[in-house]
Amino acid sequence: MSRSPEAPRRRSPVARPLHRARPTDGRSAPAALLAALLLALVTPPVRAQSTDADAPVADVGAADDVGAAQFALLCARCHGLAGDGKGAEVLDRPARDFTAGGFSFGNTIEAISRTVSFGIPGTPMPSFGEALEPDVVEALARHVRTLAHVTEDATEEETILRVDDRPVALRGGLPPITEDAPAHPRGLLLGLPGGLTFEYRVPDLALLGVRLGDLAKRTDWTGRGGSTLEPLGRVVWLNGAGAPDPMTWASPRGPTEPVTAELRAIRTPASGATLTWDALAPDGTLLARVTEHVAAVSSPLGAGFARTLVVDGLPAGRFDLFQAASPGAALVEYGKRSVVAREEGGVELVTATWRAGDDQTDGEVLFATSPRGARLAFPSDGRRTFTLLTLWPAAWEEPATPEQETQLRATLDAAHAAALPEVDR
Amino acid sequence: MTSRRTALGRCTQRRGAPRTARTVHPRRRDRRRGATTIAALLALATGAAAQEGEPLTEGEPVAEVAAADTAVTRAESEHWVVERYVTPEGELLEVGGLDWMPDGRLVVSTRRGQVWMVEDALADDVRDARFSLYAEGLHEGLGLNVLEVPDGDGTRHALYVLQRGELTELRDEDGDGRAETWLRVADDWGLSGNYHEFAFGLPDDSDGHLYLSLNLGFLSPEWWLGRSVAEYRGWVLRVDPLTGETTPWAHGFRSPCGLGFDRHGRLLLTDNQGDWMASTPVYAVQRGAFHGHPASLDWTPDYLDNGLHASVEQPSEVPRTPPAVWVPYEWSRSAGNLVPMPETFGPFTDQLVMAELTNGHLMRVQLEEVGGVVQGAVLPLRQRVGSVVRVAFADDGTLVGGLTNRGWGGLDPADGLLRVRATGTPPTEVDRVHLVDGGFEVTFTEALAPGLPVGPETASVLQYDYDYWWEYGSPERHQTDVAVAGASLSEDRRTLHIEVPDLRAAMCARVTLHDVVGESGRPLLHDTFAYTVNQLADGSHTDELVAKTVPPPPPRQSGKEGWLRLSYGDALDAWESTGWSLVDADLDPDDRSTFRVTPGVNALVNVGHGSPSHYRSRWDFGSGTYHVEFMLPEGGHSSVWVQGRYAIELTDDTHGLPEWSHGTGAILRSFDESTPARPPRADAYTGAGHWHVLEIDFEAPRFDADGAKTDDARFREVRLDGAVIHEDVAFDMPSQLGLGGPGDEVSLGPLVIAGQTGPVALRTLEFRPDREAQPSTEGWLSLIGGDDLAGWTHLPPEAAGSEDEDPSWLLEDGELVGEGPASWILSPKGDYTDVSVRASVRVNDGGDAGLLLRAAVEGDRVVGYEAQINTSFADPSRTGGLHGVAPVKVELVPAGTWFDLEVDVTDEPDGTRVRIAVNGVVTTDHLDTSRRFASGHVALQQHHEGGVVRIRDLRVKRR
Known part of the structure; x- marks a missing residue:
């Protein structure tokens, strides 16, 4: 809606009705009444009934005057001056009684503005969008809401959720985690004490990213509801730019197929948050029952997070699990650990440990790194526990001596051990 | 306001203990600001008592x-x-x-x-109820x-x-x-x-x-x-x-x-x-x-x-x-x-x-x-x-x-x-309602008062039904008071039988009981019920439903509305041709295989010296009804090509028909000759020297998004002088020698009448495009809301009217009417750039008006891209053209007839494109390389005293 500098805009400053004078127009008497009331409305109103002293009073001033004036001019003829539906106009059905609530498309400013602009096709409610400027439409909508006694929405602050001292699961729609990622109508935020939030899309339980900060704003507690959550934490780790690849599985002599993860349960006891899910083949065959723990980690090296997967697999074959490196990073391969330079500085250090049953090691498990991230491949029968530890050391130096290497390994082993949930011991 | 911390993660309560320790905001109360004021003022004005209830307060014991x-x-x-x-x-x-x-x-x-x-x-005591949070975050x-x-x-x-x-x-x-x-x-x-x-x-x-x-x-x-x-x-x-x-x-x-x-x-x-x-x-x-x-x-x-x-x-x-x-x-x-x-x-x-x-x-x-x-x-x-x-x-x-x-x-x-x-005091109420043969049986929660008079006046019945349509809700339709023939009470005085012999199925019934009192002395607490009579109880059955499908909107008015006259007034303007002239014509008495032409206005004939061209419309058409009036000399031959591709043969048979011909009204064979020519079903051609009317109801081929054809072109019906000569003919490819080639089919194409195969005379040429009964309103905002023109500007300002003068423009029953001396009216918004405007328009005989886009005031005039609205006024520029730039001179629409006008203005890389369509046919497609108008209002012009222009359903769509 740009305005050409060449074409001057001229508007009649006063909106006057342009009826041809009709001597038999029976509305002349109420018109005078309306005019008197209109005059009364544009002067500061006397409050006939006191409202609560602590109720914040919005800026009623000029905007309300415009809304009230336009309402009297355009709307009162059908909806009545009090908005009670008792206007003079004869319609095939009663005009909406705003005082009784129950708006056709919602009572938010946005919904009422849209109804005023477009009308309601198929009903006597006309469209006013081309006759009124947007700010006038909004003033009208605000005025209509006062007639309808719409209770105040939850304020910004009221919708902000923060995690206290136990983990929290939050279900809701998720907005795109990055610009190019999609929104997810079925989403999950697992918030841990200390400020880490794990963001999942529910249909395949892909971990989209990890955030640090407050949990989320429940915007769907306002208006008509149904809007997405607004995660509040800053994204500190992103899995494959927010649209990760699924885990795969291959039977001993078969092709590699993507695995569907189907949620079974979310648990948030004080001891930590877990997801239980089934790994399914494309044809629906159950491949494994998985329990996924997420935890915040702090170690002498730095802070980070751990994902522990307890996999109870069934058929012979191999799983392949991938955890992407944060985007924009260069990878240096270290065999049992991957070190990735982060865009915002520092490195991302990913290490993995695993156990099969009571064994501490398992030669059939492969942990490898690639330019895209870290990969775990393992047999799909039996029970194995994996922990993927992602740390962000503030300062990093490659160990130069065997002693430094040993020291680093010990630190990491300790961090791994601490990250394992008690349940699994 | 303190932040709302939820106790997510904190559960300090034992199971069942009331929740207390939370940082919370003050409980919100109902807010009634403006409503109070208006209600109070209204009360002052009308003397009625304003109805206000007490807002509910938390924490106080409430019995009610x-x-x-x-x-x-x-x-x-x-x-x-x-x-x-x-x-x-x-x-x-x-x-x-x-x-x-x-x-x-x-x-x-x-x-x-x-x-x-x-x-x-x-x-x-309701206050003793204790709340504890069991789960949150769902x-x-x-x-x-x-x-x-x-x-x-x-x-x-x-x-x-x-x-x-x-x-x-x-x-x-x-x-x-x-x-x-x-x-x-x-x-x-x-x-x-x-x-x-x-x-x-x-x-x-x-x-x-x-x-x-x-x-x-x-x-x-x-x-x-x-x-x-x-x-x-x-x-x-x-x-x-x-x-x-x-x-x-x-x-x-x-x-x-x-x-x-x-x-x-x-x-x-x-x-x-x-x-x-x-x-x-x-x-x-x-x-x-x-x-x-x-x-x-x-x-x-x-x-x-x-x-x-x-x-x-x-x-x-x-x-x-x-x-x-x-x-x-x-x-x-x-x-x-x-x-x-x-x-x-x-x-x-x-x-x-x-x-x-x-x-x-x-x-x-x-x-x-x-x-x-x-x-x-x-x-x-x-x-x-x-x-x-x-x-x-x-x-x-x-x-x-x-x-x-x-x-x-x-x-x-x-x-x-x-x-x-x-409370323990049972109410006196209707208990059960049953529909019985001939009426209702109403049972009460207690016996009615002894001696209570009961008769036809005890009940009144109103029946109604609803519309079933996409529109939002339905008012009650067909409201009918239905006579109550009688009412009687059972012996135990608990059941009232109401006789309603004329009760109808597939309607609701609102029944109100009057003066009914229980033996407790209490009147009925609720005296009205609504019963949905899907079926009657008399053994009959109806397939109708209470919510009845509403018939579609009525079709366009019959008559000339919807037609475009392609040869009226300036008969040649709408056609590309050489060698055709507007003349009077009849058969040359000396040589009946040709015409005798004299100066006149009654026929279009390809008399030209040298070789005349075909008669080809300037504009392209699609589905609709084509009306061609023609006359052939003896042995004459021509053909009518819909979209230049689907042909009807016109051949005079005075001297017999050539071997390849199937007579006037035949459909010519297909391009690859796989489909032979189809002779007309009836022999309606009455000979040379007579005027005939050929009408073709045509359905254009349809294509998918990739341009592949999904539906063949069809002649739904072809009539010669009123007789049906073809019905439901599909073309898997065009007729031989049509425009383009065998595979070249289009949704819009010219009407062509062959002029190179011998003399032929034409007169009334008309086309009525197929239109949707109700064009979609998606994205189209009405420019006329309510019943006044608040926000519109007038030029000159006096045109807005005064105590002595009626305004030049006013709204009458949803129609914008312009009369009086020259004036313009400009829309409230003036920032339209790429935009489409459509309306139904009617202008009187001798009237002249215009619809302007990107309009602005320049001195004492309003200028912009002006779509002309003119039937018969002296200005040769007529409806369908871009005034002053790309005029249309043929008189497409008769005076006093409603037509649909759509104007689109779009900025393109090489200039501003202005398209004008009348009744759905694009009659102007002009590129203004000078980009004269960049943005502006939608405006209407009334040209002179005596003209009356009417506009209905004026809608605009920004693109």
């Missing part, structure tokens, strides 16, 4: 919910006490689900995704069920909550009073992300299945039409909670907020008034059946298998199951669930309580089967209690109601819980 009492609600309060629970400070319970735990606790789920346990909900919770399920050899009670996207079982496995375990039971339905896609529930049947219902979405731009854009939106689903198996159950719903079973095992569902829903319906849901809103048909096997999408603007042919009860508009706009009344609640038999959230009523609904169809009555129970959306009974007969109306509005209070109990 006293919002805007009326006489009836005060009377109701003598029989039903309504008490409001005290919810924890700072918490808002927008209730979505209610049920009872086996230990007597009430469980409540809310729109905010919380689940609360309420202990002592039935305590004598994605809404608009249904809840505590269900006894098998557990090994025994059973346990499982708590199910319906989130927006999942049916979830909540468990408190560590016994700390909080459900830390959420088990996914089922989520086999679609979510597109649209705000309106709520999931409601959650009743159980006798086999332990749970039922849920799914809302449609309302998306831009046609946000008033509900759509089913994700799986099973608009459906009821049945879930086996033990296996998660989900079965699609029924469809055709819009916003199915309330589900519940009655005592007869019927699944009842309430939907909300809106598109395809005339009022609030109560359905007895039929498995596998379609219940009215077409959007959800997309997920039925028929539609899925064939990749079809149901129209949301045209009624479907699929038979629909009608509602059992239509709730009148004044009682309900949005209803919640129904729940059967226990005997402990009140003196009522076999009926249900229904929650109503906009008026804030509790209603009574009762059902019966008549003629094999479920139907029944509805009437108020306890009104104006607040926006109640969920109701549930406790075993002791207490009715608990959960409230919410956020986003749509309704009667306050708008959140929380209430309970309703009988």
Whole structure:
């Protein structure tokens, strides 16, 4: 809606009705009444009934005057001056009684503005969008809401959720985690004490990213509801730019197929948050029952997070699990650990440990790194526990001596051990 | 304002202890600012007492919910006490689900995704009820069920909550009073992300299945039409909670907020008034059946298998199951669930309580089967209690109601819980209503007063029905007072028989009882009920439904409206030709194989010296009716080519027909000769020297998005002098020697009459394009809202009228009329750049007007891209042309006839394109390389005194 500098805009400053004078127009008497009331409305109103002293009073001033004036001019003829539906106009059905609530498309400013602009096709409610400027439409909508006694929405602050001292699961729609990622109508935020939030899309339980900060704003507690959550934490780790690849599985002599993860349960006891899910083949065959723990980690090296997967697999074959490196990073391969330079500085250090049953090691498990991230491949029968530890050391130096290497390994082993949930011991 | 910290993660309460330690905000109160003022002023003006109720205050003991009492609600309060629970400070319970735990606790789920346990909900003092938070963080919770399920050899009670996207079982496995375990039971339905896609529930049947219902979405731009854009939106689903198996159950719903079973095992569902829903319906849901809103048909096997999408603007042919009860508009706009009344609640038999959230009523609904169809009555129970959306009974007969109306509005209070109990004084009420042969049988909760006079005046009956259409709701139609022939009371004085012999099926009946008093001396508490007569009780059967499909809008007026005259006035302007002239013509008496032409205006003849061209229209046409009048000399030959491609032969047979010819009216053979020429079905050609009328009803070929042809061109009907000579002829390829080649077919093409094959005379050439009866209004905003021209500017300013002068422009019955001396009127907004404007226009004989886009005032004129509106005024520039730049001189539309005008202005890389279409045919396609007008108003011009221009349905669309 740009305005050409060449074409001057001229508007009649006063909106006057342009009826041809009709001597038999029976509305002349109420018109005078309306005019008197209109005059009364544009002067500061006397409050006939006191409202609560602590109720914040919005800026009623000029905007309300415009809304009230336009309402009297355009709307009162059908909806009545009090908005009670008792206007003079004869319609095939009663005009909406705003005082009784129950708006056709919602009572938010946005919904009422849209109804005023477009009308309601198929009903006597006309469209006013081309006759009124947007700010006038909004003033009208605000005025209509006062007639309808719409209770105040939850304020910004009221919708902000923060995690206290136990983990929290939050279900809701998720907005795109990055610009190019999609929104997810079925989403999950697992918030841990200390400020880490794990963001999942529910249909395949892909971990989209990890955030640090407050949990989320429940915007769907306002208006008509149904809007997405607004995660509040800053994204500190992103899995494959927010649209990760699924885990795969291959039977001993078969092709590699993507695995569907189907949620079974979310648990948030004080001891930590877990997801239980089934790994399914494309044809629906159950491949494994998985329990996924997420935890915040702090170690002498730095802070980070751990994902522990307890996999109870069934058929012979191999799983392949991938955890992407944060985007924009260069990878240096270290065999049992991957070190990735982060865009915002520092490195991302990913290490993995695993156990099969009571064994501490398992030669059939492969942990490898690639330019895209870290990969775990393992047999799909039996029970194995994996922990993927992602740390962000503030300062990093490659160990130069065997002693430094040993020291680093010990630190990491300790961090791994601490990250394992008690349940699994 | 302090931040709202929820105690997420903190559970300091033991199971059942009341919640206290939370940092919370002050509880919000109702705010009534402007309304108070206006109401007070109105009261001053009219002398009426303003109706205001006391806002409800938290924490005080309330015996009554006293919002805007009326006489009836005060009377109701003598029989039903309504008490409001005290919810924890700072918490808002927008209730979505209610049920009872086996230990007597009430469980409540809310729109905010919380689940609360309420202990002592039935305590004598409602303030003694204690709330504790059981779970939070769910994605809404608009249904809840505590269900006894098998557990090994025994059973346990499982708590199910319906989130927006999942049916979830909540468990408190560590016994700390909080459900830390959420088990996914089922989520086999679609979510597109649209705000309106709520999931409601959650009743159980006798086999332990749970039922849920799914809302449609309302998306831009046609946000008033509900759509089913994700799986099973608009459906009821049945879930086996033990296996998660989900079965699609029924469809055709819009916003199915309330589900519940009655005592007869019927699944009842309430939907909300809106598109395809005339009022609030109560359905007895039929498995596998379609219940009215077409959007959800997309997920039925028929539609899925064939990749079809149901129209949301045209009624479907699929038979629909009608509602059992239509709730009148004044009682309900949005209803919640129904729940059967226990005997402990009140003196009522076999009926249900229904929650109503906009008026804030509790209603009574009762059902019966008549003629094999479920139907029944509805009437108020306890009104104006607040926006109640969920109701549930406790075993002791207490009715608990959960409230919410956020986003749509309704009667306050708008959140929380209430309970309703009988006072012990039973009301005098209608108990049951039965439809019987010839009328109604109404049973009362007590015997009526002895000696009460009873007769035809005891009852009045009004019948009405509704429209079934995409429009939002329907007023009551065909309201008819139906005579009550008589009324009689049974011996025990408890049953009134009302004779209504003229009662009609497929209509609702509103029955009001007059002067009915019980033997207790009390009058009837509620004197009116609404009964939905789907079928009569006399053994007859009707296939009609109460909500009747509304006929489509009436077709365009007959006559010349909709036609374009291609040879009227300047007969050659609309055609590209050389060697044709406007003359008078008849057969040359000396050589009847040619014409004798003299100066005149009655024929177009290809008399030119040298070789005349074909007569080819300047413009391109598609589907519609082509009207060509022609005359042939002896032995003459020509042909008429629709779109230049589908040809009818014109050959005079005075001297016999050549071998290749099949006579006048034949369809020429196809390009590759695979389809031979088709002779006319009837011999209607009457010879040389006579004028004939050839009319072709043509359907242009259709193409898909890649340009591949999906439908052949067709002659629907061809008539010669009124006789049908062809019917339903499809062309798999054009006629031989048509424009382009065998594969070159188009949606729009010129009309061509052969002029190179011998002399032929033409006169009236007309085309009537096929138009949609109701063109889509999607994206088209009306420029004329209301019934005055507020915001429009006049030039000169006096044209706006004054005490002495009528205004030049005014609105009369929705038509913008321009008269008087020269003036312009400019739209309120002046920032249109790429824009389309359309309207129906009519100008009188001698009148001249214009529709300008990107218009602005320049000195004492308004300039812009001007589409000319002129039939017969002296200015040679006529309707269809761009005034001053690319005129159209032929008189396309007769004076005083309505036509459709559309003007599009678009900036293109090389200039500004202006397109003008009359009755859908593009008559101007001009590129203004100078880009004279960049932006501006929509304006209308009235050219001179004596002209009258009328404009209807003026709409604009920004692009």
